[in-house]
Structure formats: structure tokens, C-alpha cells
Amino acid sequence: MSARRAFTLTEVLLAIAMIAAMAGLAAAATGLFSERAIKSKPADRVFLAALKTARNLAAERGEKLSLSYAGGVFTISRFEDKSVLSQLKLSDELPTETAQPEVVFVPKYPQIIGSKSAEFNAQTLSSVEIAPDGTCTPVEVKFKTGDGEQLPLAIDPMCCAAEVKVK
Numbered sequence: 001m002s003a004r005r006a007f008t009l010t011e012v013l014l015a016i017a018m019i020a021a022m023a024g025l026a027a028a029a030t031g032l033f034s035e036r037a038i039k040s041k042p043a044d045r046v047f048l049a050a051l052k053t054a055r056n057l058a059a060e061r062g063e064k065l066s067l068s069y070a071g072g073v074f075t076i077s078r079f080e081d082k083s084v085l086s087q088l089k090l091s092d093e094l095p096t097e098t099a100q101p102e103v104v105f106v107p108k109y110p111q112i113i114g115s116k117s118a119e120f121n122a123q124t125l126s127s128v129e130i131a132p133d134g135t136c137t138p139v140e141v142k143f144k145t146g147d148g149e150q151l152p153l154a155i156d157p158m159c160c161a162a163e164v165k166v167k
Helices: 009-030 035-039 043-061
Strands: 065-070 073-078 084-089 102-107 127-130 139-144 150-156 161-164
Touching: 043 065, 043 073, 043 084, 043 127, 043 139, 043 150, 043 161
Parallel strands: none
Antiparallel strands: 065 073, 065 127, 073 084, 102 139, 139 150, 150 161
């Protein structure tokens, strides 16, 4: 009988570590994680990053925070005194102000079943409030670009997570 040959655990772990190191070098060489690549993300992705950051900051600090948008910048601030904690910018490479997407926070009201008399005014909010327990204002976020395209995101108020609305 011949003896069976197999790789040891150390050899397998070493091979995985080498593959991970090569993948990291390849990503760095191609500019996948460069500042330019990160800054050129679309507004919806920057919003999702800002929402996640705000949710984490609210939990860490144990206080209610506010997330707002103005002039291509998502701002995370304290709810009480509006002092700025963090800002996430859209790409600086947008050619004109008209290329800046418009971000609108529209409140989401609960559905009332069996009643046609309940109507709500079409209004917008200036910010989304995030509580330390992970809940937030129930809103739908609409991103309007210069070509009229809209991408609505519904924010689940119980966990402050976004879900893309399919038309």
C-alpha cells in the first residue's frame, strides 16, 4: 500500500494568505480603492455610506443624529445643536452645478386600509433623524439627476436600512 499524501493545515493557510496578499496588491495597482474611485461613486452609494456612518455614530455616541444633504454634501450632525460630526462629499469632478443630483427626503406614512379620507400633503424633509437604537425617520429618498432619471430608496424605520424600490 502506498502512503496518502495531503496538504497540512499550515500549508493551506499559507496559500490562502498568499492569495489574499496578491489580491490586495492587484486591487491597489488597478486603483480599485483609490481616492478617485471612492469619490466618483453615484449619489445613492454615497447616501448609503452616510446612512451607515450615521447609524454607527448614533449607536456609539448614544444620541440622536441628523443626516441632511445640501450642495453635493451629506452632513451628519447632532440633532440637538446641529454641530457637524462628519461630511461625505459627492465627486468633485462633476462639471457644473446642474450635474449635481437633487436629493429629496419624502416622508413615508403608514398605509390606511379601508379609508379613502386620509390624505397627506406632499412635503419634503430637510433631514433624516437617526436614533441611538438604530431606528430612523420613515422616509423615501429620491435621487433626481439632470436627465430626469430617479432612483427611489425606501428607508426601513425599524433598522434604518435602505431598500431599492422597484417600479
